[in-house]
Structure formats: C-alpha cells, structure tokens
Amino acid sequence: MSVTMTKAEGVTVLTLTSDPQSVLPPICQILKGLCYSPICCSVSQHLKKLQGSSQSVLGALQIMIGLLNIGLAAILCSSGSGSRWQMDEYMYPFWMGGLFILFGVVSIVSEKRPSPCLVILNVILNLSGVAFSIAAIVLYSINISNIWLWWMCENNHYYNYDYNRHTSTTPSPDKTKCLEVYAITLMLLRSINAVLIVLSVLEFCVVISSAVLGIKALCFIQKREKNKSPEDPQLYKPLLEEVTSNPAA
Numbered sequence: 001m002s003v004t005m006t007k008a009e010g011v012t013v014l015t016l017t018s019d020p021q022s023v024l025p026p027i028c029q030i031l032k033g034l035c036y037s038p039i040c041c042s043v044s045q046h047l048k049k050l051q052g053s054s055q056s057v058l059g060a061l062q063i064m065i066g067l068l069n070i071g072l073a074a075i076l077c078s079s080g081s082g083s084r085w086q087m088d089e090y091m092y093p094f095w096m097g098g099l100f101i102l103f104g105v106v107s108i109v110s111e112k113r114p115s116p117c118l119v120i121l122n123v124i125l126n127l128s129g130v131a132f133s134i135a136a137i138v139l140y141s142i143n144i145s146n147i148w149l150w151w152m153c154e155n156n157h158y159y160n161y162d163y164n165r166h167t168s169t170t171p172s173p174d175k176t177k178c179l180e181v182y183a184i185t186l187m188l189l190r191s192i193n194a195v196l197i198v199l200s201v202l203e204f205c206v207v208i209s210s211a212v213l214g215i216k217a218l219c220f221i222q223k224r225e226k227n228k229s230p231e232d233p234q235l236y237k238p239l240l241e242e243v244t245s246n247p248a249a
Contacts, residue, residue: 062104069097129207144193
C-alpha cells in the first residue's frame, strides 16, 4: 500500500492505494503505509533545531544508568545474600538495565535522525520508562531491607553484629574478626542497593525530561503547520501544475 499526501489551502488529502495481493487486512496495510511513508519517516530540520543536543545527553545518561544497573546487580546476585529470591528468579535488574539502554539509544537516534515517527516513538518509550523506573525504586527498596548474612560467623539472621547483646562470654579473636567482616560486608551490600535506588530516581527524572522535550517539539511543529501561510512560496505548493506546450514551428 502506498500513501500520498496533497495539500491545499486548509485541506489535506491522503490517498491510500491498497495492494490486493497482500495477505494483511486493510487496517494493517494502512498502518504499514503510514509508518513507511515519507511524511512520518522524513528527517525534519525543525525538530533537529528544537531538540538541540539535549536528547543525546539524556540518552547517554540512560545508557550509563542501564550499564550500572547490570553491573551492580551482578555483584548482588553473586554475593549469595545480597539479593532476595525475586531478584534471583526474575532477574529484573538485568532486563530493566537493558530497557534503560534501549531508551537511551532511541533518544540519541531520535536526535540524529529526528523524523516525526522516531520522536513519537521516543516519547512513548520514555513515558513507559517512568513506570519501569518507579518499579525499580520499589523493588530495590524492598531488597535493601532484606539483606542478611546469617551464614557468616555461625550466626543467624536474628543476631545483631553487636555480639555483646547476645553473649556474656568474651569472644575469641577469630570471632571478633568475623563479626567485623560481617558488618563491613553488610554495609557494602546495602550501599550497592542504595546506589541502585539513586540511579532509579535519576532514571525517573531523565525519562520525564526526555519525554517533555519530545512533546514540546511535536507541539511546536504542529502549531507551526497550522499557522503557516499559503502565500509563502517555500511552503505552498499548488495541487496541479499547469503544463504549457509550445506549438511546433
């Protein structure tokens, strides 16, 4: 299916030519034709000027956040007790990190090739990224409150590393060193979780900023299309061109 557009003063006509040999239903052919039409996929210089280099900066931040999510989550999952069973079973930090990287790549591409289709896709992905970043904040907050190293120093998870509250005997030097390692390890694992929470908050701010920039650019282009004058020779093109022929001598 091919899509052609003709503009006149106050009128826009879309002509859709269906393909009778296609196995796709008509509605799918229409959507396919619109997605592949030059109207949606052509690069807009006005969008490029409006977005500037902001989308590239925000996209680079999202890629960095995604890589850090994957790297720090790998440390937690390999530690043995730094992750709850939900993190070990569903591996949500890894696919969330992959999604953050995808959002960043689309943001950069939408700036380098700012077609209306790509800008709209970037806005949709970043709006969905708001939900994913909120989910990441909640999941990491739950995980940080359930880190226990009960297997260290022959202790259970009800014991505090301040051993003087649970025993009246003087601990051995080996026991003291083990409890010191226990305290340091617990602090490091909780610190990694805290960094992941901060990164998720940063991702929340970045996706909102990227979506707002895209929406503003699209609104400005739409407003400009409504206000453009048909008398402008650069913007106005007649529907029909007169063809004159010189009589043969």
